[in-house]
Amino acid sequence: MAKVTLENVCKNFGPVEAVSCFFLEVEDQEFLVLLGPSGCGKSTTLRMIAGLEEITEGRIYIGENMVNDMPPRDRDIAMVFQDYALYPHMTVYQNMAFGLKLAKFPKNEIDQRVREAAEILGITELLKRKPRELSGGQRQRVAVGRAIVRKPAVFLFDEPLSNLDAKLRVQMRAELSKLHQKLKRTMIYVTHDQVEAMTMGTKIVIMKDGLIQQVGPPMEIYEYPVNMFVGGFIGSPGMNFFPGTRIVARGAELFIETAGFELKLPPQKGKFIQDRIGQEVILGVRPEHIEDRSFAEKGVFTESFKAKVEVVETLGSEIQLDVTAGEHSLVARVDARTPARVQEEIELAVNMDKIHIFEKEHPSPRVPLEER
Amino acid sequence: MRLSLAAQKKRRVRYSYLALIPFLVFFLFPLYWMLITSFKTDTEISSLKGVPLVIQSMPTLAHYKMVLFETRFLTWFWNSFEIAVVVTVITMIISILGAYAISRLRFFGSRHFGVGIFCTYLVPPALLFIPFYKVVGLLGLLNSKWCLLFLYPTLTVPFCTWILIGYFSAIPRALDEAAFVDGATYIQMLTKVFLPVAAPGLIASTLFAFTVSWAQFLYPLAYIYRDEEKVLTNGIYTTLIRGDVYFWGELMGGALLASVPVVVLFAFLMDYYVAGLTRGSIK
Numbered sequence: 341m342a343k344v345t346l347e348n349v350c351k352n353f354g355p356v357e358a359v360s361c362f363f364l365e366v367e368d369q370e371f372l373v374l375l376g377p378s379g380c381g382k383s384t385t386l387r388m389i390a391g392l393e394e395i396t397e398g399r400i401y402i403g404e405n406m407v408n409d410m411p412p413r414d415r416d417i418a419m420v421f422q423d424y425a426l427y428p429h430m431t432v433y434q435n436m437a438f439g440l441k442l443a444k445f446p447k448n449e450i451d452q453r454v455r456e457a458a459e460i461l462g463i464t465e466l467l468k469r470k471p472r473e474l475s476g477g478q479r480q481r482v483a484v485g486r487a488i489v490r491k492p493a494v495f496l497f498d499e500p501l502s503n504l505d506a507k508l509r510v511q512m513r514a515e516l517s518k519l520h521q522k523l524k525r526t527m528i529y530v531t532h533d534q535v536e537a538m539t540m541g542t543k544i545v546i547m548k549d550g551l552i553q554q555v556g557p558p559m560e561i562y563e564y565p566v567n568m569f570v571g572g573f574i575g576s577p578g579m580n581f582f583p584g585t586r587i588v589a590r591g592a593e594l595f596i597e598t599a600g601f602e603l604k605l606p607p608q609k610g611k612f613i614q615d616r617i618g619q620e621v622i623l624g625v626r627p628e629h630i631e632d633r634s635f636a637e638k639g640v641f642t643e644s645f646k647a648k649v650e651v652v653e654t655l656g657s658e659i660q661l662d663v664t665a666g667e668h669s670l671v672a673r674v675d676a677r678t679p680a681r682v683q684e685e686i687e688l689a690v691n692m693d694k695i696h697i698f699e700k701e702h703p704s705p706r707v708p709l710e711e712r
Numbered sequence: 713m714r715l716s717l718a719a720q721k722k723r724r725v726r727y728s729y730l731a732l733i734p735f736l737v738f739f740l741f742p743l744y745w746m747l748i749t750s751f752k753t754d755t756e757i758s759s760l761k762g763v764p765l766v767i768q769s770m771p772t773l774a775h776y777k778m779v780l781f782e783t784r785f786l787t788w789f790w791n792s793f794e795i796a797v798v799v800t801v802i803t804m805i806i807s808i809l810g811a812y813a814i815s816r817l818r819f820f821g822s823r824h825f826g827v828g829i830f831c832t833y834l835v836p837p838a839l840l841f842i843p844f845y846k847v848v849g850l851l852g853l854l855n856s857k858w859c860l861l862f863l864y865p866t867l868t869v870p871f872c873t874w875i876l877i878g879y880f881s882a883i884p885r886a887l888d889e890a891a892f893v894d895g896a897t898y899i900q901m902l903t904k905v906f907l908p909v910a911a912p913g914l915i916a917s918t919l920f921a922f923t924v925s926w927a928q929f930l931y932p933l934a935y936i937y938r939d940e941e942k943v944l945t946n947g948i949y950t951t952l953i954r955g956d957v958y959f960w961g962e963l964m965g966g967a968l969l970a971s972v973p974v975v976v977l978f979a980f981l982m983d984y985y986v987a988g989l990t991r992g993s994i995k
Binding site: 390413421425426439486 | 884886887889890891892893894895896900904905908909911
């Protein structure tokens, strides 16, 4: 059981700044996900916690101990690697027992722990096999098992699911979540897949170019992205952005005017951006907040605009439309009954409660539209 | 008539064996010649009417008797064996540690070091044996078989290190990191992960080191003159060629017997040897 604290930690590779200095606290038993595109520094951060990468500056605490100068084995951590990193010459049993053996645990305790972990992961029948005789999913389980047997205070996962096929990934995702609930340990998980982050994490850290963009629980990050990058990265498909948008006032009412359509701002939102009238901003709307007008919930999807359908992707439970409206291309997730045809016009309604407005200048921070 | 795919494949395999026959003849013919010569009487060997390829008169074991019992052949055999084994052990210790360090530890110049080591292998013994004479003399090991323990590693260590660097570098880094997190020290990582995973490479370099030490000719010839200190290569050569008199039967028999250990070793470990060499070379 341990809290992990990174105090003012940074990492440079020579003159290149890989991870800018940051402060991060991971609570005990939290499932923290480090999320970001490749090269954003998330793996480096994880490896710094593991002790596989030296830190350039700052302090790392695991529990009460400062671990800056501790080798990985003394940090009370276990790590699961992307390509599993199983020892090819050892059986599954030996792979899982290796760390305990090095730590000179008594034989019966090793045996008990390995069997217990194998039980949890459902790999008891595989214990005598070598890694090359296992499928990808089974190898992944062994890699997780190798971490479990050590009963570490902190589990570290470095993109553990990225080598699995889509179906298996979904399954393992649920299993890892269950494991987290069962073991009640702190887990830190690195991924570039926002779905994994949203579904598994109790807290998400979004990084880009070595900088932490936002830290928060999944829903908070989804609902209130701090900037355009976070807004676009979370959610699938990503948020639609409308550059060249202007806030205009007509009488007492405020409108969002883009090249092609305009939307009336509900008064409770409008009051937050009174001071931006006439300024250029960027409008952000998630595909799931755009609906075919005839199926849209009245009173929620208050505004609408006309668009031309370019692509219709039927997903069964819903339809994903690529449309153009004025100069903008956008994606909408609409009701499965929508009679959309390519090249025809359609009227789309927008849930005005869920829109986002971002500043024009990089890094485009979000303009708050509500009291929090 | 068209053949089925399986039949075509069979045929192709058969043809490729046919193509190997010339090679087989080329490589086995000297051995065959040695074998039959070692069983011929001296009269037949030196007879102008004799046919080199067959034995015409009664075969004899006289040459083997002389090699085994009237020379120090058994002493040389033991010396060769002793030296080859010790050199192999020394070589493997140095090469394994060297290759491990070069492939895994980041230190100043570690990348160029590997190439540098290989370059030392390219300097031929024929160039080195004169300066080495001085070195061996300084060590006080002239005329002692133990001088070879210092000389052979100059041939074996660079090559074996090079092969093992290729092998160790092919082991994914995540594996060391996993071992590191599991609590292994650098030495445990080497003994418990690297060595077992690189086993074919180890076998290949062991074989190489043993064979080179077994067959090296120039160094023992240059530095060892006392009969009881000689090894097989210079022993056979210096004792069975006296002036311009060649004891052909004994030479052939002795050489054949001398090659037995290497043949036996390869027979058991050949597959690993080939796998080891090719893996290293892909790098």
